[in-house]
Amino acid sequence: MIRKISASLSxxxxxxxxxxxxxxxxxxxxxxxxxxxxxxxxxxxxxxIAIHTHSQPDVIVHAQIRVSAADTxxxxxxxxxxxxxxEPSASQLSIRTRxxxxxxxxxxxxxxxxxxxxxxxxxxxxxxxxxNSFGAVSVSGLKANADxxxxxxxxxxxxxxxTQRLQNSFAGIRVTNNNGNTTIENSNGAVxxxxxxxxxxxxxxxxxVTAARISSGVTVANSNGxxxxxxxxxxxxxxNSFGNVTVHSFRGxxxxxxxxxxxxxxxxxxxxxxNTTFGGVRFSDVKGQLSVRANNSRxxxxxxxxxxxxxxxxxxxxxxxxxxxxxxxxxNGEVSVANIHGGANLKTSFASVQATDIAGTLEVENNNxxxxxxxxxxxxxxxxxxxxxxxxxxxxxxxxNQNGMVDATSTAQGxxxxxxxxxxxxxxxxxxxxxxxxxxxxxxxxxxIRTDFPLTVSGSLSNDELNGVIGGGRCEMRLTNNNGGxxxxxxxx
Amino acid sequence: MKFECGDLDRALEAPELMPEAREHLKQCPAxxxxxxxxxxxxxxxxxxxxxxxxxxxxxxxxxxxxxxPKLISTPSWRRQWKVWAIAAVxxxxxxxxxxxxxxxxxxxxxxxxxxxxTGAPANRDFLTEQALRDVQRTEAAYRQSIEKLSSLxxxxxxxxxxxxxxxxxxxxxxxDSAISETRSNLDHNRFNVxxxxxxxxxxxxxxxxxxxxxxxxxxx
Numbered sequence: 120m121i122r123k124i125s126a127s128l129s130x131x132x133x134x135x136x137x138x139x140x141x142x143x144x145x146x147x148x149x150x151x152x153x154x155x156x157x158x159x160x161x162x163x164x165x166x167x168i169a170i171h172t173h174s175q176p177d178v179i180v181h182a183q184i185r186v187s188a189a190d191t192x193x194x195x196x197x198x199x200x201x202x203x204x205x206e207p208s209a210s211q212l213s214i215r216t217r218x219x220x221x222x223x224x225x226x227x228x229x230x231x232x233x234x235x236x237x238x239x240x241x242x243x244x245x246x247x248x249x250x251n252s253f254g255a256v257s258v259s260g261l262k263a264n265a266d267x268x269x270x271x272x273x274x275x276x277x278x279x280x281x282t283q284r285l286q287n288s289f290a291g292i293r294v295t296n297n298n299g300n301t302t303i304e305n306s307n308g309a310v311x312x313x314x315x316x317x318x319x320x321x322x323x324x325x326x327x328v329t330a331a332r333i334s335s336g337v338t339v340a341n342s343n344g345x346x347x348x349x350x351x352x353x354x355x356x357x358x359n360s361f362g363n364v365t366v367h368s369f370r371g372x373x374x375x376x377x378x379x380x381x382x383x384x385x386x387x388x389x390x391x392x393x394n395t396t397f398g399g400v401r402f403s404d405v406k407g408q409l410s411v412r413a414n415n416s417r418x419x420x421x422x423x424x425x426x427x428x429x430x431x432x433x434x435x436x437x438x439x440x441x442x443x444x445x446x447x448x449x450x451n452g453e454v455s456v457a458n459i460h461g462g463a464n465l466k467t468s469f470a471s472v473q474a475t476d477i478a479g480t481l482e483v484e485n486n487n488x489x490x491x492x493x494x495x496x497x498x499x500x501x502x503x504x505x506x507x508x509x510x511x512x513x514x515x516x517x518x519x520n521q522n523g524m525v526d527a528t529s530t531a532q533g534x535x536x537x538x539x540x541x542x543x544x545x546x547x548x549x550x551x552x553x554x555x556x557x558x559x560x561x562x563x564x565x566x567x568i569r570t571d572f573p574l575t576v577s578g579s580l581s582n583d584e585l586n587g588v589i590g591g592g593r594c595e596m597r598l599t600n601n602n603g604g605x606x607x608x609x610x611x612x
Numbered sequence: 613m614k615f616e617c618g619d620l621d622r623a624l625e626a627p628e629l630m631p632e633a634r635e636h637l638k639q640c641p642a643x644x645x646x647x648x649x650x651x652x653x654x655x656x657x658x659x660x661x662x663x664x665x666x667x668x669x670x671x672x673x674x675x676x677x678x679x680x681p682k683l684i685s686t687p688s689w690r691r692q693w694k695v696w697a698i699a700a701v702x703x704x705x706x707x708x709x710x711x712x713x714x715x716x717x718x719x720x721x722x723x724x725x726x727x728x729x730t731g732a733p734a735n736r737d738f739l740t741e742q743a744l745r746d747v748q749r750t751e752a753a754y755r756q757s758i759e760k761l762s763s764l765x766x767x768x769x770x771x772x773x774x775x776x777x778x779x780x781x782x783x784x785x786x787x788d789s790a791i792s793e794t795r796s797n798l799d800h801n802r803f804n805v806x807x808x809x810x811x812x813x814x815x816x817x818x819x820x821x822x823x824x825x826x827x828x829x830x831x832x
Contacts, residue, residue, distance in 0.1 A: 140740055140803070165801065187738035187803045232738055232803030253797060253806060271794070271810050289790055289814070291639070307786060307817075309638050325783055326638055343779055345635065361779060379775070 140187055143194035147182035147203050153212055158246035158263075159239070162215045165253050166234040167272065172243035172260040178212055179240040180205065186233045197231050211248075214239075246281075255290070264299075282317075291326075300335075309344075318353060327362075336371070345380075352388075363398070372407065390425060399434075408443075426461070435470075444479065463495075471505070480514065489523070497536070498527075506545075516540065524548070524603075528610060529555070535594035543601040550610045556590030559607065563600035570607035617643050634820060648816070738803040747808050754815040761822035768825070780825050787818045 153159065153176055161168065184201050188194035202217040216235050234254075241247065247265040249256055255272035258265065261279040268286040273293070276285055280298040288306040300317040303310050307325045318336040321328050329347045330337050336353030339346050345362045348355065352370035363381040366373060372389035375382050381398040384391055390407030393400050396414040408425030411418055418429055419437040426443040429436055435453040438445065444461030447454050454465050455473040462479030465472050468486040477495035485502035490509070492498060497514025500507055503521040510528045513536070518525050520542035528550035529538060538557065540547050551557070551572070561568050563583045574587035589596075589607070598605050615623075615636040620643050623633035637644045739747060769777055769784075794811045801807055 140738065142738060165797070165804070165807075185737055230802075232801045234737070234801075234804055234806065253794075253810065271790070272806075289810070307783075307790075311639070325786070327635060343783070361776065 140189060141191040141194050142185065142187045143191055143198050145184040145186075145195075145198040145201075147180065147184060149180045149203075149205060151178045151180070151205060151207055151212060152176055153178050153207075153242055153245055154209060157209065158211045158248055159241045160211050160213045160248045161237065161239070161250070162213070163235070163237065163249070163251045163254065164216065165218070166216075166236045166251075167255045168237045168239070168249060168251055168257070168269075170247065170249075170256075170258040170261070171238070171240045172262070173240055174243060176242050177240075178242070178245075180214060181238045182216075183236045183238075184233070185236070186231065188231045193231070197233060201233065201235060203235070319351075364395075472502075481512075507542075518542075520545070526550075530610075531555075537594050538596040538598075540597070541599040542603065545600075545603045546606070547598050547600050547603065548606045548608060549596075549598065550608045551589070553609050554590060556593035557588070557596040558592040558594070559585065559587050559589055559596045559598070561585040561596075561598040561605045561607070563598075563603060563605050565602045566600055566604040568605045568607075571609040572607055620646060630820075631824065648812075737805055739805060739808060740803075744803060744808075747812070751811065751815065754812070754819065758815060758819050758822065761819060761826065765822050765825050776828075780821065783821055784818065787814055787821065790814050791818070 155176070159178060180203070182203055184198050186194040186198040188197060197219065200219045204213070204215040204217060206213040206215075218233065243260055243262045246263045247258065247261055247267070249267040249269070251269040251272070253271045254269060255274065256267055256269045257275040258267065258279065259277045262281060264281040264283065265276070265279070266284045267274060267276070270288045271290055273290045274285055274287045275293045276283060276297065277295045279296070282299050283294070283297055283301045285292055285294065285301070286304045287308050289308055291309040291311065292303055292305050294301055294303065294312040294315065296314040298316045301312065301315050301319050303312065303319070303321045305323045305326065308323070309326045310321050310323050310328045312319055312321065312329070312333065313331040315333045317334065318338070319330055319333045320338040321330065322340045323344065324342045326344045327346070328339055328341050328344060330339070330351060331349045333348070333351040334353065337348050337351050337355050337357070339348070339357045339359070341358070341362065342360045343362060346357055346359050346364045348357065348366045348369065350368045354371055355366065355369050355373035357364055357366070357375045359376075359380060360378045361380060363383070364375050364377050365383045366375065366385070366387070368386040369384070370388045373384060373387050373391045375384065375393045377395040377398060379397045380395060381401070382393045382395045383401040384393055384405065385403045387405045387407070390409065391402065391405050392410045393402060394412040395416055397416065398413070399417040400411050400413055400420070402409060402411070402420035403422050405423045405425070409423045409427045411429045411431070413431045414433065416431060416434045418431050418434065421438065421440045424442045427438065427441050427445045429438070429447045429449070431452055432450040433452055435455070436447050436449050437455045439457040441456070441458070442460045444463070445456055445459050446464045447456070447466065449467040449470070451469045452467060453470045453472070454467050456463050456465065456477070457475045459476065460478045462482070463474055463477045464482045465474065466484045467488060469488055471489045471491065472483050472485055474481050474483070474492040475494060477492070480497040480499070481492055481495040483490050483492070483498070483500045483502070485505070487504045488502060489505035490500050490502050490507045492512070493510040495512050495514070497516070498509055498512045499517045500509065501519045503523060505523045507518055507520050507523060507525045507527070509516070509518070509526070511530050512527065513530045513532070515536045516527055516529055516538045518527060518540045522544045523542060524545040524547070525540050525542050526548045527540065529536065530552060532552065532554070538549065540549060555572070559574065561584070567582050568585045572589045574585070574589060576585065576587040578586045615632040617640065619629065620633060623629035637647055769781055791811065791814045794807060794814060798804070798807045798811060
């Protein structure tokens with residue numbers, strides 16, 4: 120038995136170690152003088168390319184031709200048939216790789232494999248044009264324009280000057296330190312660009328995009344991948360879908376159009392427009408005006424210097440510390456604002472509104488949702504089927520409700536701050552300072568009117584109607600209810 | 613959550629982390645290499661029984677043991693230690709060999725830095741005959757698996773007009789086109805590691821895309 124197993128093992132290992140293959144490497148080296156202003160054009164496939172630069176006018180071509188075949192002779196024969204064509208002309212130096220059309224082998228062409236790797240040193244001021252596929256490309260130190268296309272191999276471009284156009288698919292593109300405008304197109308491969316003194320334009324899909332320290336504008340069109348832009352300036356225009364967009368420290372105006380993904384913007388020196396759907400928007404420290412348009416998203420943010428305009432639906436909106444006015448239009452989503460240094464105009468439906476510390480006037484329009492506010496310089500509120508609770512309103516008060524209670528505290532002092540409150544099927548309760556001065560008209564049906572204040576009454580007296588004067592009667596107060604009581608209370612009582 | 617290299621092990625055990633893991637893999641060659649290794653080891657494990665060089669070995673061992681009840685009934689299994697030892701050697705030998713072949717075949721191609729040309733080991737550029745056979749078997753397994761997934765995904769995509777479905781269709785078309793292009797190149801260059809690696813990556817990406825599509829569809 121043991122002998123049988125040993126025999127099987129021997130056969131197995133013998134089978135594994137047979138079918139050895141031979142490899143052959145041929146080096147190609149040539150130096151060509153390049154005319155001033157001429158470009159270098161390299162057309163290649165199946166193999167990596169590395170480009171270095173120097174201050175000399177020469178192009179130094181080093182290529183490594185590698186072949187694998189059943190035996191060395193076959194590999195050598197095939198390697199010798201791989202051509203590197205170098206064609207100088209007045210305007211350009213062309214370098215082309217030509218592989219044999221039908222590799223010849225005693226076992227058929229399926230038995231040979233091959234590729235060519237290039238290493239070029241070119242004049243640093245020579246424009247560069249590369250067409251490659253199934254190979255990586257790396258370029259460093261170029262001080263001229265470049266147009267590079269490859270696929271299925273990483274593209275790296277660094278320490279350059281000039282207008283650059285870089286294209287790839289199914290592999291990444293990485294650009295660092297280019298002094299000039301840069302255009303990048305990729306598909307199914309990540310893009311990473313950093314330290315570009317100039318504008319940057321990126322088009323990509325099915326992959327992530329990152330850009331950092333871009334001086335003169337960033338344009339990104341991506342889909343199905345995240346976009347991250349940091350510490351950049353100029354005009355920012357980012358379009359994306361099915362991925363998140365994050366922008367931090369942007370010195371200029373910024374526009375983000377996203378869908379099915381979150382948007383986050385922080386430290387924007389200019390104005391910003393942030394749009395998305397089915398994601399969320401988060402912002403902070405925007406120096407200019409800010410506009411946010413979203414659907415089915417949560418919107419939250421703080422510290423905006425310019426006016427803030429938000430449009431949303433089916434998602435909450437929470438903002439604070441806005442140095443200017445705020446206008447929010449939502450639907451089916453809660454709205455919460457705090458520390459607004461201007462006026463606040465808030466609209467929603469089927470959800471609550473909450474506002475605190477509004478330096479200007481508060482205007483709320485709601486349906487089927489409650490309103491709660493404190494410390495505003497006047498308030499105009501309209502809602503239905505939900506309570507309204509306002510505290511420390513120092514200006515005029517105008518509240519219109521249906522089927523919902525109203526509880527309001529006025530801290531108006533000095534000038535005339537009129538009060539008008541209307542509701543139905545619930546109660547009205549208004550709290551006034553002891554020194555309040557109003558001409559009161561209160562009317563209800565199927566309810567009672569009660570007051571803490573001494574009133575000078577005029578006309579007929581009844582439980583459901585009252586006309587009178589509080590204090591000096593400086594200002595008008597109208598309280599109207601149906602099927603609910605009315606109370607005029609002294610603050611603190 | 614910001615996905616980092618250390619999260620990869622966790623993601624391999626938790627499918628819900630895989631979308632983030634895949635995004636990370638696109639940008640991290642080290643993790644990509646590790647993930648590729650794990651995937652291929654996993655694939656290898658599944659196929660291991662097919663690679664058994666001597667499929668009658670275990671039945672023979674069992675029949676020998678059954679034929680000698682006296683020996684089995686006593687603690688004398690130790691007397692059979694040579695059989696067990698050889699069986700273990702066979703297992704370990706074949707397993708190691710197979711894994712090493714895979715590691716060799718899935719090794720990433722040479723970096724774009726051609727400065728490595730002179731020092732690049734020859735076995736990184738071309739496959740051996742044995743490695744090619746392994747790769748072809750792996751490819752066949754991948755294709756079968758993908759075909760099954762495709763047949764499951766196809767009806768879900770056909771009737772779906774959503775933007776997300778359109779994205780999946782577009783991505784699958786893109787990958788199919790790249791697979792076709794890569795295979796066409798491989799027809800004349802079968803031992804080229806870069807091309808084989810690229811094809812494996814494309815299959816893997818297609819498989820992941822289909823899995824993602826089906827998983828999302830189940831969640832929805």
